[in-house]
Amino acid sequence: MPLSPESLLQLLQKHIKNPTKIKQIHSILTTLGDLTSTHNRSLNKWTPTLFYNTLLRSYVNINPMHTLHLFKHMHAQNVPINSHTFPSVTKALNETLFGYPFGSIVYGQCVKRGVLADPFVQTGFVGLFAKNGCVWDACKVFDEMFDPCLVACNAMLDGFCRNGEMSEGCKLFEQMEVRDVYTWTSVVNGFGKVGCYEDVVWFFRRMVVEKCRPNEATFVSVISACGNCGGVGGLLNGKEIHGYVVKNEGWISAFVGTALISFYGNMGGLVYAMNVFRGMVHKEVCTWNAMIGALASNGKQKEALDMFDEMKSEGWRPNEVTFVAVLSACARAKFISTGLEIFDSMLTKFGVTPLMEHYGCVVDLLGRAGFLEEAKAFIKRMPFEPDVSVLGALLGACKLHRDIELGNEVANRIRELQPQLCGQYVLLSSINAEAEKWDNARSLRNVMVDAGIQKPPAYSMVKAM
Numbered sequence: 001m002p003l004s005p006e007s008l009l010q011l012l013q014k015h016i017k018n019p020t021k022i023k024q025i026h027s028i029l030t031t032l033g034d035l036t037s038t039h040n041r042s043l044n045k046w047t048p049t050l051f052y053n054t055l056l057r058s059y060v061n062i063n064p065m066h067t068l069h070l071f072k073h074m075h076a077q078n079v080p081i082n083s084h085t086f087p088s089v090t091k092a093l094n095e096t097l098f099g100y101p102f103g104s105i106v107y108g109q110c111v112k113r114g115v116l117a118d119p120f121v122q123t124g125f126v127g128l129f130a131k132n133g134c135v136w137d138a139c140k141v142f143d144e145m146f147d148p149c150l151v152a153c154n155a156m157l158d159g160f161c162r163n164g165e166m167s168e169g170c171k172l173f174e175q176m177e178v179r180d181v182y183t184w185t186s187v188v189n190g191f192g193k194v195g196c197y198e199d200v201v202w203f204f205r206r207m208v209v210e211k212c213r214p215n216e217a218t219f220v221s222v223i224s225a226c227g228n229c230g231g232v233g234g235l236l237n238g239k240e241i242h243g244y245v246v247k248n249e250g251w252i253s254a255f256v257g258t259a260l261i262s263f264y265g266n267m268g269g270l271v272y273a274m275n276v277f278r279g280m281v282h283k284e285v286c287t288w289n290a291m292i293g294a295l296a297s298n299g300k301q302k303e304a305l306d307m308f309d310e311m312k313s314e315g316w317r318p319n320e321v322t323f324v325a326v327l328s329a330c331a332r333a334k335f336i337s338t339g340l341e342i343f344d345s346m347l348t349k350f351g352v353t354p355l356m357e358h359y360g361c362v363v364d365l366l367g368r369a370g371f372l373e374e375a376k377a378f379i380k381r382m383p384f385e386p387d388v389s390v391l392g393a394l395l396g397a398c399k400l401h402r403d404i405e406l407g408n409e410v411a412n413r414i415r416e417l418q419p420q421l422c423g424q425y426v427l428l429s430s431i432n433a434e435a436e437k438w439d440n441a442r443s444l445r446n447v448m449v450d451a452g453i454q455k456p457p458a459y460s461m462v463k464a465m
Helices: 007-015 019-032 047-060 064-076 087-092 099-113 121-129 135-143 150-162 166-175 181-194 197-209 214-231 231-249 254-266 271-278 285-297 299-313 319-335 335-349 358-370 372-380 387-399 406-419 422-436 437-450
Strands: none
Touching: 007 166, 007 422, 047 064, 047 087, 064 087, 087 099, 087 121, 087 387, 099 121, 121 135, 121 150, 135 181, 150 166, 150 181, 166 181, 181 197, 181 214, 197 214, 197 231, 214 231, 214 254, 231 254, 254 271, 271 285, 285 319, 299 319, 319 335, 335 358, 335 437, 358 387, 372 387, 387 406
């Protein structure tokens, strides 16, 4: 006995979070024909809208593009569109590349249909505009809301913080009578994004004092901020956060553990990093990458390669980031044959296509070991034009081995790509100075002055473990 449209609608609403069931029901609906056709006229006039709205809600988390196609089809079939239609559409737009331009068109549809006063519709547009960098458009919609709910406030706050408007973000934050973990995390992320790392730590502490339990994203942000703070203060703050996680969470998740490993690696605390790594019950590829990178950057290149072998032996498949860390370890240790073998295995054994960063690592590997001509030949064999990072690795090797002729050649190529890049001038000037080619060095400095190229002032930072 065929299912009636009413029965299908009930099934659709019942299984709205089950992708397989949704597709099966949608397939049956398709075989029944157009929901707006004559054989469905016994249904009330809002049933086609209800069907479409339910389908839109069903597909928005499964296939945002299909949600937009359904909306387009709904519009083409003259199915009445109401305020329940647009929240799914704005959410789908948020998950695609069409965000703002199509969002503006949909916004116009809301104005035309007089549904813009609906708080759910308004909240959807606040989130859509804010996420796509149109923070003041989002603010305009937000200001028109009579009594914005927590979700709307969080969307507006995230928009301010995501776009670096921390002054406005903090103002809204202080005005909010109700806050949840997403509220706090938006502010923490925002300060981290603009480089105010001490404010990140301060807000995290305030969050804890006000008894809001941090989530995984909060921990990752504040741990990263501690690493960027550097120095003894950053180290102590990071250890404090680590202690809080252990005490209050009972276990360390893969992503929080990865953040801690990177933090301790940056601080030179390999013992702490390894303790975190070995103590983790669940790991991800990024966890292995962080541990390999920490070892490689702290003079433990052999141990980094051993960790790479352990990773493979436990069945983990390395990705692009893994190979950058491993090839960097080979370059630092001058393990030429091993590095070249690993590079060759990327595509043949693991199906990972080498990117610019990987070619740069190999150039660095050959250059550090003094094989400058081989590095130059390797660059010529690249399947795409080298960028400044690859050429910069060769220029650094020219300085290391005092090859003025090749250094000038490479520097000229870099100058063609990025004329205002001060690093190549400074490096080439140093090469000439070390070779006592004082006139050349002075000439390069004069070129920088004439072109208005300035070298950023350097500073030192004490790290302690």
